[in-house]
Amino acid sequence: MGEKIMKHFGCNANEIMVIGDDIPSDIQFGINCGFYTMLVLTGATDEKTAKLSDVVPDFMFKNIIEICDYLED
Secondary structure: OHHHHHHHHOOOHHHOEEEEOOHHHHHHHHHHHOOEEEEEOOOOOOHHHHHHOOOOOOEEEOOHHHHHHHHHO
């Protein structure tokens, strides 16, 4: 799937970020493809579960507002 995404958009893995709320599906998929990953703690995964997980996203935010604040800095 990752190869199809890169081919469709004409980009490399290091130019793609998977943003999701579920470590086992969203974040693991991104890592498997070599994409950057961002976990947003507004859904399937809470902060406690994320901290205990062996699967570590590149970025982790509590909500969309926190993402916007980070991007403004």
